[in-house]
Structure formats: C-alpha cells, structure tokens
Amino acid sequence: MSPVESSKSAARADLDSVWVVIPLFNEAEVIAKVVSEVRTAFRNVVCVDDGSTDSSAALAQQAGATVLQHPMNLGQGASLQTGFEYVVSQTEASHVVTFDADGQHRVKDAVEMAELALRKRISVIYGSRFLDKRTKPGLKKRVVLQVAALMTRVFTGLRLTDAHNGLRVLSREALGKVRLEQNGMSHASEIVHQLAKSRLSWKEYPVEVLYTDYSKKKGQSLLNSINILIDLIVR
C-alpha cells in the first residue's frame, strides 16, 4: 500500500467513529439519494424521522441508515436532540455531523469538516456559506440569514457569519453540553448559544449550500426570524 493510500484508509477508519445525524421529515423525493451519498464516506448514519407521512423512513432504512421514529411530528430541533441522545447513549461515536435531509449540503464538505475536527481536536465546527463566494442565495435569503447571524452574535458573543447552517460537527464532549429545548427552527440559535457558554474550541468552515428547486421550497421567511427571537427570550 502506498503512503497516500494508507493515510486515506486511516482517515476512513477515523470517520467510522463519526455518526451523521439527519433530521428527516417528509423528504421521500430525495432522502434515499442523500443517505446513499453520505454512506459513501460515513459508515454510520442515523435518520430521525419526525413523524413523516410519506415513505421517508422506509427509504432511509433501505439506503442503509439507522432510523429512529418519533411517534408524532415534534420539529427539527427535537429530532436533532433525539439523534444526539441516541448517539451518546447507544454508540461509541467520537463525533457527530449534523446534515440536512433535503440534499442542500455536500458530503465532501462534511468529510473535510469531520477530518479537521479529528485532526486538530476542535470541539465544534460550524459550516458557513458566507465565507466564500460559491453559494449564491437570493437577496431575500441573504437578508434573513444575516439577520439571524446578527441576532446570534448579540445573544452569544460568537462571531459567526452563518448562524443557520445545518451542517456542523460536534465532538462527544460538545454533545454533552447541548440540550435542545426549542423543538422548531429556533434550535439553530439555541445550539450556538449553549455551545458558546461551554467555551469549547470552535471554528467556522466554508461550505457550499446547493440551492436546488427542491430545497428552495423549504426555506425560511423573514417573519420567522421574529419567532426565533421570541423563542429565545421566552423559555
């Protein structure tokens, strides 16, 4: 085996200690493809099916994911928390990658982030679409996300450029500091809030978000940032 190959397979072995958590709600159109792609790099994938009414759960399972099923729809934050608790209580994972089910993240970015976390022993890595020019969100989306990032900055003191990116890497230690109580979309700010308090090492990593017609349908509105703000204040 050449040195390059052996270092590659060593990296692959490390990635076996990483679990990918995918919150899943009615994504039957794309979930099989997303899980298969993630599984080309990561052996361990857990989908938390949040009461989907389509065949998402079965498709994810066929594609090789472990599927946990909420008995009813609770929200994306609740799904992530369930995934985290599963990983901590029932696996030996060293790290978790959070990954969106709608196919807007690239597996390559997730691999690079996970390898960076393993190599440099960084506890938390946040994906950001605003660190380079690859991602082209529309003007409206850009405004929504910048407002969210600004709010996160005010509340946590963390200078993040992209507060609502579903692609993150968390070490097992970091998972111990997270307890998401915001079941809906406000969890993205809440997770940053809790991790900022823990004072663990963190980094932002440039990622590309792929805006397909499919993922565009599921974007957030500007008014929803008011909901997020209120969720964070009234708990």
Add this chain to the structure above:
Amino acid sequence: MLSQWILVASFIFVGFYLLKARRGANQQAIRRLFIVIALVVGFLAVLFPRYTNVLAGLVGVGRGADLLLYMFVVFGLFYAVYQYRRQLWQEKVNTDLARALTLTQAKLDQALGESKKG
C-alpha cells in the same frame, strides 16, 4: 393618578411572569391568590355596585365600570400569559415522552436484530 401606577405595575408583573415564571409552589400560590381575589372582588362588586364608583374615585378612574374594565383587561392578559407558559411546559413534557419512546424503540429494534443474527 394612582390608577395609572397600579395598571403599569400590573403590566410589568404580567411581563415578568411571561419571561421568568417557573413552575413551582410559589407560582401556584400566586395564581390561586389571584383567583380568590377575583372572586371576592366580583362578589362585592355585584352586591355593592355603588362602591365600585367610590373605589374608582379613590384611585382616580372616572367610573366604577371603567375600573372593572381595567381589571378585566389585566386579569385577561394574565390568564393568556399563564396559558401560554403552561402550553410551553406541556410541549416539553410531550417531547420528552416522545423521545423516550423513540429511544426505547431503537434499543428494542437493536436487541431484536442481534437476537435474530445470533
């Protein structure tokens, strides 16, 4: 005017309750106290309607009917806020329950899978 101070203080109290109330014996005591006071005041207002005018005069509100309206608004707001908090708490309980069920199911599936293999 005295009534303005009382009303402002009431709204601040309701706002504080919205942000800070935690479930506990003290909170329950406050709520029960509110209900008892509301009952007694309502009772007296029905029996002695004239005195609502007197009381209104004392705190600087024009008529007794206005005083009752203000009190109704404060109590109504407090009730809405209380129900909102209760709903948040209920959601949290539901979530914890659903999550426990999900994780138990996962353990069960895994155990069954292993016993099939073995």
